[in-house]
Amino acid sequence: xxxxxxxxxxxxxxxxxxxxxxxxxxxxxxxxxxxxxxxxxxxxxxxxxxxxxxxxxxxxxxxxxxxxxxxxxxxxxxxxxxxxxxxxxxxxxxxxxxxxxxxxxxxxxxxxxxxxxxxxxxxxxxxxxxxxxxxxxxxxxxxxxxxxxxxxxxxxxxxxxxxxxxxxxxxxxxxxxxxxxxxxxxxxxxxxxxxxxxxxxxxxxxxxxxxxxxxxxxxxxxxxxxxxxxxxxxxxxxxxxxxxxxxxxxxxxxxxxxxxxxxxxxxxxxxxxxxxxxxxxxxxxxxxxxxxxxxxxxxxxxxxxxxxxxxxxxxxxxxxxxx
Ligand code: PBG
Numbered sequence: 001x002x003x004x005x006x007x008x009x010x011x012x013x014x015x016x017x018x019x020x021x022x023x024x025x026x027x028x029x030x031x032x033x034x035x036x037x038x039x040x041x042x043x044x045x046x047x048x049x050x051x052x053x054x055x056x057x058x059x060x061x062x063x064x065x066x067x068x069x070x071x072x073x074x075x076x077x078x079x080x081x082x083x084x085x086x087x088x089x090x091x092x093x094x095x096x097x098x099x100x101x102x103x104x105x106x107x108x109x110x111x112x113x114x115x116x117x118x119x120x121x122x123x124x125x126x127x128x129x130x131x132x133x134x135x136x137x138x139x140x141x142x143x144x145x146x147x148x149x150x151x152x153x154x155x156x157x158x159x160x161x162x163x164x165x166x167x168x169x170x171x172x173x174x175x176x177x178x179x180x181x182x183x184x185x186x187x188x189x190x191x192x193x194x195x196x197x198x199x200x201x202x203x204x205x206x207x208x209x210x211x212x213x214x215x216x217x218x219x220x221x222x223x224x225x226x227x228x229x230x231x232x233x234x235x236x237x238x239x240x241x242x243x244x245x246x247x248x249x250x251x252x253x254x255x256x257x258x259x260x261x262x263x264x265x266x267x268x269x270x271x272x273x274x275x276x277x278x279x280x281x282x283x284x285x286x287x288x289x290x291x292x293x294x295x296x297x298x299x300x301x302x303x304x305x306x307x308x309x310x311x312x313x314x315x316x317x318x319x320x321x322x323x
Contacts, residue, residue, distance in 0.1 A: 023303040025295070027071030027318035031115060031268075031310040035206055036060055036101045037080045048202035048277050050284075052312050054080065057104055064109055070318040074113035076162060076310060077101055078207055081123050087131065088123030092148040099156035106157030115189060116153045118146060118163040118174070127211040129165040129219060137218055142167050147177040154183040162245070164191040166219040171239035189268055189308075190241035193229035193255055196220035199248045199274030206273065229255045230262060237265060243308065248272040250297060253304040260305020269306035271297065276312040291320055 010020050035046070035054050042056035043063075055063055064075065079098035081090035090096055098116055105114055120142070121129045130142035142165065150161050161178075163170050171190050178186050196217045204210040221228060233244050244263060246256045247270035256269050275297070283290035294313050301309050311317065 023299050025298055025302060025317065025321060027314075027321060028073060029298075029302060029307070029309050030072060030314035030317060031074040031076050031113075031308060032067055032072050032314035033076045033078060033117075033310060033312060034060065034063065035078050035080060036097050038082050038097055046202070046206040048205055049273055049312060050280050051316065052206070054206070057101060060101055061104065061108060064105060064112060067315050068109065068112065070315050070322075072314050072318055073111070074115060075105075076115040076117055078117050079122060080208060084123055084125040086125055087145060088120035091120055091123035092145070092152040094152060094155075096152065099152055102153065102156035102158055113160065114158050115160040115162050116158045118149050118153065118161050119165045120145060120149075121165075121209040121211070122207050126213070127209055128214075129216065130167055135214070137167075139167050139169070143170055143173040146170050147173050150174045151177055151181055151183075154178055154181070154186050158186065160187045160189055160243075162189040162191060164194060164247075166191065166194050166216075166221070168235075169239070171236045171241050175240035187242040188240060189243040189245060190236040191247055191270070192233045192236040192241065192244040193246045193252075193259065194220050195223050195248065195252065197223060197248050197251075197272070197274070199251070199272045201274050202277040203273035223251070226255060226258065230258065233259055233263060237263065241265070243268055245270060245310075246306070248275060249301045249306070249309070250275045253300060256301065256304040256306050266307045267305060268308035268310060269301050269304075271301060271309055271311040271313070273312065295320060 011017055037054045037056055039056045040058055043059040044054040046052050077098050081097055083090050102114055119129050121127055126132050128137055130137040153161055236244055243266045245268040246252055246259055249269040249271045259267050279293050282288045298317055
């Protein structure tokens with residue numbers, strides 16, 4: 001055959017393939033979510049998320065040390081509070097679990113980037129992400145409470161706040177509150193296009209945050225929609241978001257790509273609990289190779305256009321990348 005163009009030429013050796021690789025993962029792409037609980041000496045593995053734990057503060061410190069040893073430089077904190085009420089007031093207590101964790105980590109690991117997930121669902125007794133009255137989520141009343149949480153996180157040492165509630169107007173409200181209290185340098189990573197997804201199942205078991213009644217479809221986005229994601233992102237940018245996010249990642253690579261094509265802001269994608277759990281479960285059965293599949297998934301998320309990947313594989317993937 002007289003073929004002039006032979007794409008296989010660039011695949012002939014490992015070094016050549018490395019040279020022309022378009023997407024390269026690195027530990028600095030990853031953010032590791034961590035679940036903090038009250039108590040001492042607690043390191044309880046989350047059954048549906050093997051390799052992830054409920055950690056008391058002493059164990060959190062150990063966990064962070066080992067994350068940093070493999071090159072992870074950013075974490076996202078989720079708290080499991082002692083008590084829940086209708087409003088979710090334990091979310092903004094000065095000595096709440098996330099606030100305590102922030103104080104500790106800021107002091108012990110000044111170079112670690114501390115991101116907090118900002119939401120009410122772990123703190124309300126009804127499990128919804130907002131103020132609930134007569135079965136309805138009250139958007140504007142919720143904003144007041146979200147701002148209280150943001151301020152308490154900032155005061156405790158958070159570097160970046162990531163609101164995941166999907167209320168309208170929350171980014172403006174939070175930005176405003178932070179600025180008025182002289183936290184102008186704290187950045188906001190907005191869960192902008194957050195879908196009402198069944199892939200959050202394992203997380204809700206882990207965070208004890210499943211809604212008691214109903215679902216989140218009046219505030220999280222319909223998985224069928226794509227243009228709406230751009231409208232949500234537009235609003236968050238107008239309101240002052242520094243980083244935008246698409247969540248989940250794997251079934252939403254098209255949304256990640258559209259966001260990357262349309263906006264210049266750093267783009268995060270959340271590789272959520274269900275995406276992790278299904279790989280873990282299949283790997284446990286010996287049906288797939290966890291390492292290869294996980295790295296392929298993470299590569300696809302970055303290839304689609306995400307600059308930042310929030311993933312339960314963060315530390316494991318960082319180790320794999322060194323091999
Ligand atoms: C809080 C929140 C959720 C996740 C991140 N922040 C759960 C939800 O919206 O129900 C999901 C993370 C995951 O599944 O890994 N609102």
